[in-house]
Amino acid sequence: MSHIRLLPVLLVAVGGLFFIKATHIIANYGEVLSSSSPAVAQEAPDAEAKAEAGSDAGAEKTPAETADAKSENQEPPALVEGMRVDPGGSSRSELAILERLAKRRDELGKREQELEMRDALLKAAEKRLEERVEELKKLENSIRLATRKRDQQQQEDLGKLVAMYQSMKAKQAAKIFEVLDQDVLLDIVKIMKPRKVAAILGQMNAASAGSLSLAIARGKSLEEQVKNTQLDSLPKIGN
Numbered sequence: 001m002s003h004i005r006l007l008p009v010l011l012v013a014v015g016g017l018f019f020i021k022a023t024h025i026i027a028n029y030g031e032v033l034s035s036s037s038p039a040v041a042q043e044a045p046d047a048e049a050k051a052e053a054g055s056d057a058g059a060e061k062t063p064a065e066t067a068d069a070k071s072e073n074q075e076p077p078a079l080v081e082g083m084r085v086d087p088g089g090s091s092r093s094e095l096a097i098l099e100r101l102a103k104r105r106d107e108l109g110k111r112e113q114e115l116e117m118r119d120a121l122l123k124a125a126e127k128r129l130e131e132r133v134e135e136l137k138k139l140e141n142s143i144r145l146a147t148r149k150r151d152q153q154q155q156e157d158l159g160k161l162v163a164m165y166q167s168m169k170a171k172q173a174a175k176i177f178e179v180l181d182q183d184v185l186l187d188i189v190k191i192m193k194p195r196k197v198a199a200i201l202g203q204m205n206a207a208s209a210g211s212l213s214l215a216i217a218r219g220k221s222l223e224e225q226v227k228n229t230q231l232d233s234l235p236k237i238g239n
Contacts, residue, residue: 162191170196174203182215189216 165173165188177185177200189197189212201209 158187158191162188165200166192166196170199171203173200177212178204178208182211185212186215186219190219 165176168176180188201212204212
């Protein structure tokens with residue numbers, strides 16, 4: 001019986017402890033709520049004050065300030081290709097240096113163009129000169145060929161005259177020799193046989209025969225002088 005009476009007492013004690021514990025938890029929860037509510041209330045006015053301040057600042061900005069803000073956000077113009085200037089960090093001396101560099105770059109570009117134009121003109125003049133030299137070479141070759149052809153023709157004509165005079169009688173040839181130009185006569189006599197020339201000279205008058213004989217002697221002397229001069233001009237070989 002004593003065991004049965006103790007069970008209700010234990011139940012009552014446990015219920016009392018549970019009640020006390022629940023009361024203590026509720027009390028602590030109330031303290032937390034009471035301490036957090038002032039902070040929340042303080043944060044709300046601060047947020048409202050910040051929003052009002054931002055709207056007032058936006059409203060107080062003038063159009064000039066707005067334009068200045070936009071110009072600050074824009075990139076500065078490039079003074080030199082590949083280089084940009086920061087107005088906030090560049091001094092006047094740096095800007096002046098950049099301007100001089102840009103001017104110098106333009107001068108160098110113009111100088112380069114002038115040199116290229118001059119080089120093109122020189123190449124064109126050189127080309128024209130080369131073409132002129134080629135034309136002169138062709139002209140010289142044509143003149144040389146024409147001269148050689150003329151000399152050959154003269155030799156052929158002279159050979160025909162020599163053959164004709166040699167076939168003539170000395171008396172007939174002597175009459176012609178007396179009236180021929182002496183330079184032409186000398187060219188003919190040089191090719192003719194000496195015996196035929198002697199026969200013709202014997203049939204010519206004394207004046208013409210003497211003049212022709214003197215011209216032949218001078219011509220031979222001149223030829224010998226030319227030949228000796230050419231031999232003297234040759235390099236001598238030592239012993």
